[in-house]
Amino acid sequence: MRVAARRCRIRPMREDDIPQVLEIERQSFPRIWPQTLYQRELKNKMARYLVAYEPLDEDACAEKTAGEAWLRRGVGGLLRRFFGSPPQPPHERILGLVGLWYAIGEAHIVTIAVRQEHRRQGIGELLLVLALEAALEAGQNEVTLEYRISSHAARSLYEKYGFRRVGVRPRYYSDNQEDAVLMTTPPLRSPEFRQLLAQRIADQRARWGDDYPLAGREAPLAEATPPG
Ligand SMILES: CC(C)(COP(=O)(O)OP(=O)(O)OC[C@H]1O[C@@H](n2cnc3c(N)ncnc32)[C@H](O)[C@@H]1OP(=O)(O)O)[C@@H](O)C(=O)NCCC(=O)NCCS
Numbered sequence: 001m002r003v004a005a006r007r008c009r010i011r012p013m014r015e016d017d018i019p020q021v022l023e024i025e026r027q028s029f030p031r032i033w034p035q036t037l038y039q040r041e042l043k044n045k046m047a048r049y050l051v052a053y054e055p056l057d058e059d060a061c062a063e064k065t066a067g068e069a070w071l072r073r074g075v076g077g078l079l080r081r082f083f084g085s086p087p088q089p090p091h092e093r094i095l096g097l098v099g100l101w102y103a104i105g106e107a108h109i110v111t112i113a114v115r116q117e118h119r120r121q122g123i124g125e126l127l128l129v130l131a132l133e134a135a136l137e138a139g140q141n142e143v144t145l146e147y148r149i150s151s152h153a154a155r156s157l158y159e160k161y162g163f164r165r166v167g168v169r170p171r172y173y174s175d176n177q178e179d180a181v182l183m184t185t186p187p188l189r190s191p192e193f194r195q196l197l198a199q200r201i202a203d204q205r206a207r208w209g210d211d212y213p214l215a216g217r218e219a220p221l222a223e224a225t226p227p228g
Pocket of ligand 1: 157
């Protein structure tokens with residue numbers, strides 16, 4: 001079942017997002033990274049992880065705060081002294097994530113996934129634009145990635161943003177021996193790529209209207225003429 005996100009926002013991924021990120025990965029990939037690897041990755045200076053999220057209902061948060069106050073005062077306070085704090089429900093629902101590694105002059109998208117019930121709402125595109133923005137900010141010349149040859153959604157998404165197929169790694173995925181397709185962008189600062197990005201961002205803006213989560217950030221990205 002599809003559920004429309006009421007509000008979608010973006011920010012760097014934090015350690016307390018990991019449980020929700022793993023939920024999304026479980027829905028998306030046959031094999032997922034262990035929690036400890038994500039913990040390490042979030043400290044990796046050559047990596048960048050971003051999430052799309054929906055802030056949860058303020059009423060739910062208010063109820064939670066009232067509940068916590070009661071707990072602090074009551075028997076719960078005593079129990080907490082001995083057993084520690086119970087896990088807190090999250091204030092935000094993570095809708096998707098994207099992860100990038102930086103190499104010399106080249107960024108590599110290591111993961112991109114959207115919560116199943118929020119797919120086909122434009123969130124994957126937002127995350128991809130964020131990854132391109134992060135790569136540009138980090139002075140990278142191009143962005144590469146690989147995807148499972150059977151993933152038509154991924155291929156269509158990447159082609160929409162100018163990625164071109166540059167090779168195949170036969171039987172790259174050990175779980176089912178599937179081939180990986182390698183793709184790369186044109187040079188990020190080329191007029192060709194800038195124009196494509198400007199067009200895609202304008203389309204995204206039209207789709208999201210006043211709720212566009214990248215509002216205010218898209219201007220430098222969408223710049224049609226490269227500097228100099
Ligand atoms: C790939 C994925 C991230 C796309 O996220 P999404 O939020 O559903 O994508 P969007 O709604 O932003 O769609 C953007 C474009 O992607 C393509 N696309 C997305 N889902 C598609 C599908 N089911 N079939 C065909 N094309 C699809 C289309 O080109 C679409 O553009 P359009 O709306 O103009 O047709 C999502 O399907 C997913 O998480 N898949 C599992 C994980 C995965 O395969 N990751 C990529 C490989 S590492």
